[in-house]
Structure formats: structure tokens, C-alpha cells
Amino acid sequence: xxxxxxxxxxxxxxxxxxxxxxxxxxxxxxxxxxxxxxxxxxxxxxxxxxxxxxxxxxxxxxxxxxxxxxxxxxxxxxxxxxxxxxxxxxxxxxxxxxxxxxxxxxxxxxxxxxxxxxxxxxxxxxxxxxxxxxxxxxxxxxxxxxxxxxxxxxxxxxxxxxxxxxxxxxxxxxxxxxxxxxxxxxxxxxxxxxxxxxxxxxxxxxxxxxxxxxxxxxxxxxxxxxxxxxxxxxx
Numbered sequence: 179x180x181x182x183x184x185x186x187x188x189x190x191x192x193x194x195x196x197x198x199x200x201x202x203x204x205x206x207x208x209x210x211x212x213x214x215x216x217x218x219x220x221x222x223x224x225x226x227x228x229x230x231x232x233x234x235x236x237x238x239x240x241x242x243x244x245x246x247x248x249x250x251x252x253x254x255x256x257x258x259x260x261x262x263x264x265x266x267x268x269x270x271x272x273x274x275x276x277x278x279x280x281x282x283x284x285x286x287x288x289x290x291x292x293x294x295x296x297x298x299x300x301x302x303x304x305x306x307x308x309x310x311x312x313x314x315x316x317x318x319x320x321x322x323x324x325x326x327x328x329x330x331x332x333x334x335x336x337x338x339x340x341x342x343x344x345x346x347x348x349x350x351x352x353x354x355x356x357x358x359x360x361x362x363x364x365x366x367x368x369x370x371x372x373x374x375x376x377x378x379x380x381x382x383x384x385x386x387x388x389x390x391x392x393x394x395x396x397x398x399x400x401x402x403x404x405x406x407x408x409x410x411x412x413x
Contacts, residue, residue, distance in 0.1 A: 181405055182396035182405025189406035191320045191376040193327060194367050195289045200233035202274060203267040204260065205284035212240035219248040221256050221265035226395065228297075235295035235389055236288055246358040253320060257281075272362050276355045297386045298379065299367065301406070307333035313410070320410045324375055331364045376411045 179391040180187040201220065203209045209218065215237065222230040230249065257277055268274060276284050286306045290297065304316055330337035338357045342349045345404040347357050354389060364370070374380075382400045390396045
């Protein structure tokens with residue numbers, strides 16, 4: 179998206195390799211497939227957010243015109259929107275699955291990755307000026323981040339303990355969910371056993387850009403090979 183606006187941004191480390199953004203519905207609803215959402219509503223964080231884009235890609239790739247579905251921006255209130263019947267479905271992520279399951283709600287989940295929309299996920303970004311003028315700092319930052327990921331993946335309980343203690347003490351009562359969330363991120367999103375940490379997948383980036391263009395999120399395509407560089411990855 180930045181490149182389509184000619185912003186000098188380059189990815190230097192891709193930590194996510196599988197997209198688990200999804201559309202989630204209650205299993206006891208009449209909605210059993212994407213086409214059932216025509217004339218219905220999907221709650222999402224906000225226009226252009228990753229869940230919003232993923233939901234529209236799921237619909238489009240299912241042969242559904244997403245303009246026939248009502249997208250309702252609710253910020254962080256996705257769970258209440260579904261439980262209170264304010265929306266027929268939500269555009270969410272793994273954490274929303276876990277919270278709903280923790281509430282005893284049976285759900286249907288349609289992942290974007292299963293609808294030809296396995297987008298390139300979170301990456302470390304840097305501007306071109308930083309890469310040119312201070313490459314050693316970029317290299318050290320990437321190396322430190324890589325070490326942090328490896329430690330957290332090898333020590334999930336310690337990672338969650340540190341996260342709760344330092345960043346989110348209120349999550350103490352959800353420790354079990356936080357631990358399960360981190361394990362699913364590791365095994366299903368980062369997939370270190372399948373992809374070297376930090377590695378870029380060119381085909382995935384091409385598909386991501388093509389989909390964003392087809393959805394009208396970006397108005398032009400640029401050279402994907404200039405969107406990222408692997409020269410700062412730890413050897």
C-alpha cells in the first residue's frame with residue numbers, strides 16, 4: 179500500500195507466513211457459506227484494516243459481490259457485536275476465535291488463506307534513507323528481533339509471562355488464552371519449521387498486491403522485488 183503511494187518503505191524481515199484473518203459466524207446461525215452473507219452484516223475494526231480486506235477477498239473469491247454485504251466498523255468491539263446480534267458475522271483473527279470458544283460459543287471460521295488470499299503478513303519495515311545511511315543499525319535491529327522471536331517460540335510460557343508482566347497486566351486473567359494464542363501464532367502463522375524466520379515469499383507478495391489492486395485498495399501496481407530485501411537477515 180505504501181509503495182502504491184510512492185512512499186520509500188522497504189520490508190527487511192517477514193515474520194508471518196500464513197494469513198489467519200477470517201470471517202467468523204456462530205455455528206447455530208443460518209450462515210453456512212460466504213454466499214449466505216449477501217444482505218447480511220459483517221462487523222470489522224475499520225475500513226482498510228487487515229480483517230476488512232481479508233473478508234472482502236473471501237467474498238470476492240467465493241463469487242460474492244462484497245458490495246452486497248454490509249460492512250460495519252466497530253473498532254475493537256467485534257466480540258460484543260456478534261454475541262449481541264448486532265452483526266451476522268465478524269471479520270476477525272485467531273484471538274477472536276479463542277475468546278468466543280472460551281465463552282462456549284460454537285463457531286464457523288473461513289480463513290482467507292483457504293480462499294486464495296494467503297496475504298503476506300507482518301514484517302519489519304524501514305525507510306530507504308535508514309537502509310542507506312545506517313545499515314548497521316538495521317542489521318542489529320533485525321538480528322535482535324530474530325533472537326527475540328526464537329527465544330519466545332522456544333519458551334512460550336516465559337514469553338507470555340513477560341508480555342503480561344511488562345505490557346498487559348490485565349491479561350493475567352486470560353493467561354490460558356494468551357498462551358494458546360501465542361502457540362497458534364507460532365505453529366500456524368510464523369511456521370518456523372516450514373519457513374526460515376524472516377524469509378520473504380515473492381509469490382505471496384505478488385498475490386497480495388494483485389488482490390489489493392483487484393479490491394480497489396491500491397490504484398496501481400509496482401515492482402514487488404523492490405518492496406523487500408533479505409540482505410539484513412541473520413546468516
